[in-house]
Amino acid sequence: MEAVTFDLEKTPLREVNQYLHSDAAELDGKTVTITNPGGTHNIAVGLKADVDVVIDGHAGYYAAGMNQVANVVIEGSAGTGVAENMMSGRVHVKGFASNAAGATAQGGLLVIDGDAGLRCGISMKGVDIVVGGSVGSFSAFMAQAGNLVILGDAGEALGDSLYEARIFVRGNIQSLGADCEVKPMDEEARQILVKLLKESGHADVDPDSFTLLGSARTLYNFHVDNAGAY
Amino acid sequence: MCGIVGLLVKNQKMRANIGELMLPMLIGMTERGPDSAGLAIFGAPxxxxxxxxxxxxxxxxxxxxxxxxxxxxxxxxxxxxxxxxxxxxxxxxxxxxxxxxxxxxxxxxxxxxxxxxLMDIYKDTGTPAQVASRYDFSKLSGSHLVGHTRMATESAITPSHAHPFTAGEDWCLVHNGSLSNAHSIRRKLEHEGISFETDNDTEAACRFLQWRMREGDDLKTALEHGFEELDGFYTLLMGTKDQLALVRDPFACKPAIVAEHDDYVAIASEFRSLAHLPDIKNAKVFEPAPKEMYVWKL
Missing domain, CATH: 3.30.70.100 (Alpha-Beta Plaits)
Known part of the structure; x- marks a missing residue:
C-alpha cells in the first residue's frame, strides 16, 4: 500500500485536494496523510476514490464534505459541517465535531468519538451517524432517512419534524422536538443498532441500553390543529 | 461575519511577548473580518x-x-x-x-x-495585518487582551464602528453576530440616560450590560438579563481588569473555540487562529456550549 504525505504548512490546500481528485484508479488503495491541518477549511472535500485519508490534527469547516467511497480519519476535532452531504464511504472524527455534522448526508458512515455540536444530522437523508459523546440541540432536525446513534445525551428539540430516520439515544434527552416520539425497539432496529455499534468501535456497548425514537407522523399532512407545530 | 480573539497569558515570562503571540491569531481571522480590526490590551497598571x-x-x-x-x-x-x-x-x-x-x-x-x-484600546479600518502594523501590535506586552476583526453587515465602516466597545473602566466587549432588536434596546436605554456614540448594534449590547451593571448586577446577572433581552446571533467576548468572559447565544449561531493550556487560555472564532500557539497539541481544546457563561481569571 503506497503512502503519500502532504504538509499543509508547505503545500497549498488546493494542490492537496486536486491530488485527491486525480484518477480513481491511480488513488485506489493509497493512504494519504495530511499533516499540520491547523483548522483549514474544506480539507479532503468531494473525494470519489477508494483512498484512505488521515488528517493529522484539527480540521476546519466542511472537512470531507460530499465524500464518496473514501475513508477519511480526522485525528483531532472537526469544524462546522464535517461530512456534510456525504454520499458513501466513511468519515471518522476522533475528537469532537462542531455544528451541523453530517448535515443532509445521503449515505456512508460518520463516526464521531467525542461530542457533536448543535444540529448534528440535520436533514440527514440516509447516512448513519454514531456519536460517542453527546449531541447539541436540534439534532436530527427534519431527518428523512438513516440512523443517528447517540451514546451520550441529547440537547433540546431532538428529532424535531422528523421523517423516517431512526434515532437511538443511550443518555438523557433534554427535550423531544415536534412529532418525535419513543418507539418500541423492534428486531430490525435492534439489528441496525448492533451493526452500527460494531462498525464504530463500540461493540462492547449494550444495545438494550438505548431508546429508539421515530416520527409520530402527525405532521406529514397538513391539519389545521397542527398549525402551531409547523 | 467577524472574528474574535482573546488571549490570557498565565505564564509570567510570556507576558512580555503577548503581542507577538496574538498577532497570528488576529491575522488568522482576516477572512472573517477584513474591513476593520481592533484590540484591547491589559498591561501594567x-x-x-x-x-x-x-x-x-x-x-x-x-x-x-x-x-x-x-x-x-x-x-x-x-x-x-x-x-x-x-x-x-x-x-x-x-x-x-x-x-x-x-x-x-x-x-x-x-x-x-x-x-x-490597565486597558488601552486601538481600533481602525483596514485589514487586521494593516491595523496591527500601524499600531505595532506585535510589540505589546500585558497579561490579557481581546481582539476583533470586522466584516460590517449593519452599520458603516469607520474606526468608531470597529470593536472593542467599552462600558466602564477597564471593561470591553467584542461581538461576532448581529442583533435584530438593537434599535429598541437603544431607545429603552436612552430613556435611562445612557448615551450612544454610534449606531452599531454591538454598542447596544455593550450599553445594555453597562446599564445592568450600573443598576447593581454583577457580570453574570447582567448577562442573564442579556439572554432575555438581546435578540439575534452573538458570541460575546469580554475583558475586565483580571478576567476574560465569553457567552454564545442559545442557538450557537456564531462560532467559538477555546484552548486551555498551563501557560495560557486562548479563545477564537475558529481553530485557524489557535493553530500556531506554542505547544497547542497539549492544550485542552473545546467548543463553549451555548447560553453558558465561561470565565477565565488571571
Whole structure:
C-alpha cells in the first residue's frame, strides 16, 4: 500500500485536494496523510476514490464534505459541517465535531468519538451517524432517512419534524422536538443498532441500553390543529 | 461575519511577548473580518491615583502635542501623552469626569475610546495585518487582551464602528453576530440616560450590560438579563481588569473555540487562529456550549 504525505504548512490546500481528485484508479488503495491541518477549511472535500485519508490534527469547516467511497480519519476535532452531504464511504472524527455534522448526508458512515455540536444530522437523508459523546440541540432536525446513534445525551428539540430516520439515544434527552416520539425497539432496529455499534468501535456497548425514537407522523399532512407545530 | 480573539497569558515570562503571540491569531481571522480590526490590551497598571484615556482622532495631521499643552493648561494637570499614529494614550490623575467634559468642549473631533488603569484600546479600518502594523501590535506586552476583526453587515465602516466597545473602566466587549432588536434596546436605554456614540448594534449590547451593571448586577446577572433581552446571533467576548468572559447565544449561531493550556487560555472564532500557539497539541481544546457563561481569571 503506497503512502503519500502532504504538509499543509508547505503545500497549498488546493494542490492537496486536486491530488485527491486525480484518477480513481491511480488513488485506489493509497493512504494519504495530511499533516499540520491547523483548522483549514474544506480539507479532503468531494473525494470519489477508494483512498484512505488521515488528517493529522484539527480540521476546519466542511472537512470531507460530499465524500464518496473514501475513508477519511480526522485525528483531532472537526469544524462546522464535517461530512456534510456525504454520499458513501466513511468519515471518522476522533475528537469532537462542531455544528451541523453530517448535515443532509445521503449515505456512508460518520463516526464521531467525542461530542457533536448543535444540529448534528440535520436533514440527514440516509447516512448513519454514531456519536460517542453527546449531541447539541436540534439534532436530527427534519431527518428523512438513516440512523443517528447517540451514546451520550441529547440537547433540546431532538428529532424535531422528523421523517423516517431512526434515532437511538443511550443518555438523557433534554427535550423531544415536534412529532418525535419513543418507539418500541423492534428486531430490525435492534439489528441496525448492533451493526452500527460494531462498525464504530463500540461493540462492547449494550444495545438494550438505548431508546429508539421515530416520527409520530402527525405532521406529514397538513391539519389545521397542527398549525402551531409547523 | 467577524472574528474574535482573546488571549490570557498565565505564564509570567510570556507576558512580555503577548503581542507577538496574538498577532497570528488576529491575522488568522482576516477572512472573517477584513474591513476593520481592533484590540484591547491589559498591561501594567498606572498609579492608583491615575487613569489612562485611549483617544483617537481621524485626522492624520492632528496636533497631539497641542492637545497635551491645552489639556494641562485647561485642567491644571500634568498629563502624559503617548502618541501612536492617530491614537494617543493620556495618563493623568485628573478625574475622568473632568477630562471627558473638557475633551467634549474643546476637542469634539477626538474620540474617547476607553478609560481605565490597565486597558488601552486601538481600533481602525483596514485589514487586521494593516491595523496591527500601524499600531505595532506585535510589540505589546500585558497579561490579557481581546481582539476583533470586522466584516460590517449593519452599520458603516469607520474606526468608531470597529470593536472593542467599552462600558466602564477597564471593561470591553467584542461581538461576532448581529442583533435584530438593537434599535429598541437603544431607545429603552436612552430613556435611562445612557448615551450612544454610534449606531452599531454591538454598542447596544455593550450599553445594555453597562446599564445592568450600573443598576447593581454583577457580570453574570447582567448577562442573564442579556439572554432575555438581546435578540439575534452573538458570541460575546469580554475583558475586565483580571478576567476574560465569553457567552454564545442559545442557538450557537456564531462560532467559538477555546484552548486551555498551563501557560495560557486562548479563545477564537475558529481553530485557524489557535493553530500556531506554542505547544497547542497539549492544550485542552473545546467548543463553549451555548447560553453558558465561561470565565477565565488571571
Amino acid at each position: 498606572v498609579d492608583n491615583s491615575e487613569r489612562k484615556f485611549s483617544l483617537y482622532c481621524a485626522s492624520p495631521e492632528f496636533d497631539w502635542a497641542k492637545l497635551s499643552v491645552d489639556l494641562n493648561n485647561g485642567l491644571k494637570a500634568d498629563a502624559k501623552v503617548e502618541v501612536k499614529v492617530n491614537h494617543a494614550v493620556v495618563t493623568t490623575n485628573t478625574s475622568p469626569e473632568s477630562v471627558k467634559a473638557w475633551l467634549k468642549e474643546h476637542y469634539p473631533q477626538v474620540h474617547l475610546l476607553s478609560v481605565g488603569q
